[in-house]
Amino acid sequence: MPWTRDEMAARAAKELHDGFYVNLGIGIPTLVANHIPEDMDVTLQSENGMLGMGPFPFEGEEDPDLINAGKQTITTLPRTSFFDSATSFAMIRGGHINIAILGAMEVAENGDIANWMIPGKLVKGMGGAMDLVAGVKRIVVVMDHCNKKGETKVLKACTLPLTGKGVVNRIITDLCVFDVVEGGLKVVELAPGVSMQDVKESTEATIVA
Amino acid sequence: MSKKVYNTAAEALEGLTFDGMTVMAGGFGLCGIPENLILALRESGVKDITAISNNAGVDDFGLGLLLQTRQIKKMISSYVGENKEFERQYLSGELELEFNPQGTLAERCRAGGAGIPGFYTKTGVGTLVAEGKEHRDFNGETYILETGLVADLSIVKAEKADTHGNLVFNKTARNFNPPMAMAGKVTVAEVEEIVPTGDLDPDEIHLPGIFVQRIVKGTFEKRIEQRTTRKREHY
Numbered sequence: 001m002p003w004t005r006d007e008m009a010a011r012a013a014k015e016l017h018d019g020f021y022v023n024l025g026i027g028i029p030t031l032v033a034n035h036i037p038e039d040m041d042v043t044l045q046s047e048n049g050m051l052g053m054g055p056f057p058f059e060g061e062e063d064p065d066l067i068n069a070g071k072q073t074i075t076t077l078p079r080t081s082f083f084d085s086a087t088s089f090a091m092i093r094g095g096h097i098n099i100a101i102l103g104a105m106e107v108a109e110n111g112d113i114a115n116w117m118i119p120g121k122l123v124k125g126m127g128g129a130m131d132l133v134a135g136v137k138r139i140v141v142v143m144d145h146c147n148k149k150g151e152t153k154v155l156k157a158c159t160l161p162l163t164g165k166g167v168v169n170r171i172i173t174d175l176c177v178f179d180v181v182e183g184g185l186k187v188v189e190l191a192p193g194v195s196m197q198d199v200k201e202s203t204e205a206t207i208v209a
Numbered sequence: 210m211s212k213k214v215y216n217t218a219a220e221a222l223e224g225l226t227f228d229g230m231t232v233m234a235g236g237f238g239l240c241g242i243p244e245n246l247i248l249a250l251r252e253s254g255v256k257d258i259t260a261i262s263n264n265a266g267v268d269d270f271g272l273g274l275l276l277q278t279r280q281i282k283k284m285i286s287s288y289v290g291e292n293k294e295f296e297r298q299y300l301s302g303e304l305e306l307e308f309n310p311q312g313t314l315a316e317r318c319r320a321g322g323a324g325i326p327g328f329y330t331k332t333g334v335g336t337l338v339a340e341g342k343e344h345r346d347f348n349g350e351t352y353i354l355e356t357g358l359v360a361d362l363s364i365v366k367a368e369k370a371d372t373h374g375n376l377v378f379n380k381t382a383r384n385f386n387p388p389m390a391m392a393g394k395v396t397v398a399e400v401e402e403i404v405p406t407g408d409l410d411p412d413e414i415h416l417p418g419i420f421v422q423r424i425v426k427g428t429f430e431k432r433i434e435q436r437t438t439r440k441r442e443h444y
Contacts, residue, residue: 064431089312124290131312165335
């Protein structure tokens with residue numbers, strides 16, 4: 001059985017370590033926050049200018065001045081700090097964030113990632129994604145292995161305009177976990193009941209032993 | 210009373226607007242946007258604005274209001290996904306658009322305000338953003354040259370000002386406001402409260418008043434884009 005969205009998020013949470021400063025992207029990566037072990041000290045960064053992001057507020061306690069990068073209302077924690085956008089991206093670009101977990105439309109065997117633009121469709125903008133993939137020490141992508149049409153998103157080369165070149169370290173899909181290594185992608189873990197053959201059939205990228 | 214304090218947003222913009230001007234507007238989404246000064250800009254009737262702002266508001270709020278009236282010619286932003294009128298004008302070719310990565314946009318403002326005409330960044334290397342830009346290697350890594358931005362006018366929003374323009378922001382409503390305030394040839398700040406000079410603890414001031422030329426007390430709607438909550442029984 002392939003992993004569900006929530007199981008993918010749980011798997012991605014295993015990438016976190018005690019003391020880490022972490023940026024989570026929108027979509028499945030947001031769910032990773034629900035799987036951080038109680039005894040693990042992890043600080044979430046929100047690129048609009050907050051370190052130490054708390055859970056959603058109780059109804060009636062929403063504060064319009066307190067939102068995350070997805071523009072959702074959130075809360076503070078005892079450790080929280082606020083800062084301006086230039087300082088926020090100094091943290092990101094300056095390599096001070098330990099890991100970013102992001103969604104993607106396509107990834108390639110050389111670590112390229114595309115997740116901001118589909119030519120011919122409306123372009124909404126890259127937001128902070130290009131800064132994150134360029135500046136954060138470790139980039140983990142969490143995404144479905146195939147798109148809604150059943151076409152693989154794990155490619156030899158991205159077809160969509162790139163968000164970053166050669167920046168992805170690890171890819172977690174509903175079928176498996178890949179590491180980006182010399183010469184292609186290496187399968188480091190399979191979802192329960194998924195075979196190497198299943199992965200090969202759903203992957204265009206070169207799989208190395 | 211300090212000469213920086215104005216009675217209304219319209220008065221605070223008097224003599225500062227002209228057609229074809231560049232305006233920076235602080236805020237992230239609808240959080241910490243200068244609501245009152247955007248309305249005053251609309252009433253001023255100024256045209257052909259190049260607006261530098263992380264987002265473009267929504268159809269009927271924030272910078273979306275200046276799109277409705279076609280007062281904006283060009284936008285420099287990082288993300289504009291929440292605005293239908295923006296989409297219509299952009300697809301019909303009425304509106305020019307320059308996308309900047311969010312951190313690059315923030316740093317371009319900070320640099321502009323700090324007297325730095327250009328800086329090198331890794332962000333965007335190997336992407337459309339890098340096309341036509343100078344590439345240079347430092348310590349074995351490739352960077353691209355981005356330029357500092359300066360605006361004819363910056364409009365920002367803070368929680369509190371003293372009468373000398375020292376500003377204090379609230380939570381994530383700080384966002385682009387400080388770097389944009391630094392990068393305005395003239396900066397006008399709208400605030401929820403103006404306190405006498407001396408009432409703010411000098412150590413608690415987020416933005417020194419040297420970057421702020423005019424201040425006005427506003428009234429705020431503070432619209433929420435994504436109201437997300439949790440149920441009490443969960444905790």
